[in-house]
Amino acid sequence: MTKEPIITISDLRMNYGTGPDILKGINLSIYPGQIIGYIGPNGAGKSTTVKILLGIINKYRGEIKIFGKDILEDGVEYKKRIGYVPETAEIYENLTAHEYLTFLGEIYEMESEKASNKAKKLMELFGIKEHYYSRISSYSKGMKQKLLIIASLIHNPDILFLDEPLGGLDANSVMIFKEILAQLAEQGKTIFYSSHIMEIVEKISHRILLINDGQIVADGTFEELKEKSMEGSLEQIFNQLTGFTKHKEIADEFVSVLQEV
Numbered sequence: 222m223t224k225e226p227i228i229t230i231s232d233l234r235m236n237y238g239t240g241p242d243i244l245k246g247i248n249l250s251i252y253p254g255q256i257i258g259y260i261g262p263n264g265a266g267k268s269t270t271v272k273i274l275l276g277i278i279n280k281y282r283g284e285i286k287i288f289g290k291d292i293l294e295d296g297v298e299y300k301k302r303i304g305y306v307p308e309t310a311e312i313y314e315n316l317t318a319h320e321y322l323t324f325l326g327e328i329y330e331m332e333s334e335k336a337s338n339k340a341k342k343l344m345e346l347f348g349i350k351e352h353y354y355s356r357i358s359s360y361s362k363g364m365k366q367k368l369l370i371i372a373s374l375i376h377n378p379d380i381l382f383l384d385e386p387l388g389g390l391d392a393n394s395v396m397i398f399k400e401i402l403a404q405l406a407e408q409g410k411t412i413f414y415s416s417h418i419m420e421i422v423e424k425i426s427h428r429i430l431l432i433n434d435g436q437i438v439a440d441g442t443f444e445e446l447k448e449k450s451m452e453g454s455l456e457q458i459f460n461q462l463t464g465f466t467k468h469k470e471i472a473d474e475f476v477s478v479l480q481e482v
């Protein structure tokens with residue numbers, strides 16, 4: 222790979238104050254123009270990694286460089302070039318989409334009118350333009366998700382962090398969004414895609430990272446992981462690498478407990 226990495230993570234370790242390390246020495250170089258599928262079991266450390274990269278958590282050990290600069294030294298500058306769809310949305314329900322998106326645009330130093338026009342166009346393309354002046358509290362789940370996606374992209378960021386971004390989206394919208402991601406990657410944007418939906422991660426990712434118990438245990442293209450593990454699907458690779466073989470046993474027991482009086 223001839224390009225310079227856009228994100229470099231060196232020996233990243235962190236804990237939440239008490240107990241053992243949640244991240245146990247992560248080393249990664251991420252290159253522009255790639256969709257990175259970031260997967261792992263519940264509690265493995267995915268959201269923690271993303272929150273560190275976003276600067277939300279800054280008590281960590283190791284070094285992180287984004288756009289070539291240590292993020293602890295770069296302050297807010299690098300954040301202007303980053304977009305984020307969080308796992309749980311903290312949308313300001315009492316605002317309208319118009320208010321929310323123009324407010325965000327202004328934070329990103331866009332002209333208010335330009336931000337508003339762009340927001341309206343993007344809402345139209347997602348089929349929700351007629352709700353532009355409605356309060357977000359009146360939106361359906363999928364509509365809120367579309368709004369979050371627009372909010373993460375309105376300033377045309379170079380790196381996009383997506384945490385389970387498809388929640389509530391209908392099949393047609395999923396198709397549009399997957400195509401948008403592919404085109405953004407082609408333009409050289411970097412997309413960090415964290416999800417539990419293995420079929421989608423398998424299809425869209427140029428590179429898959431599997432974190433288990435705070436460590437990266439697999440790193441490669443889907444084809445590379447498949448070859449190494451001798452498994453056919455990403456779901457099976459995930460089961461194998463996380464040492465999980467008991468789904469039937471646990472389900473049997475769960476159903477049998479339900480039948481107890």
Ligand SMILES: Nc1ncnc2c1ncn2[C@@H]1O[C@H](COP(=O)(O)OP(=O)(O)OP(=O)(O)O)[C@@H](O)[C@H]1O
Nearest residue numbers: 237243261262263264265266267268269270308417
């Ligand atoms: N604010 C917090 N305080 C203490 N421990 C936390 C906090 N947030 C997360 N943890 C712990 O850190 C570990 C990693 O959590 P994290 O949210 O990064 O996992 P994840 O891989 O994103 O999981 P999921 O797939 O369930 O979203 C878990 O053991 C969790 O209990």
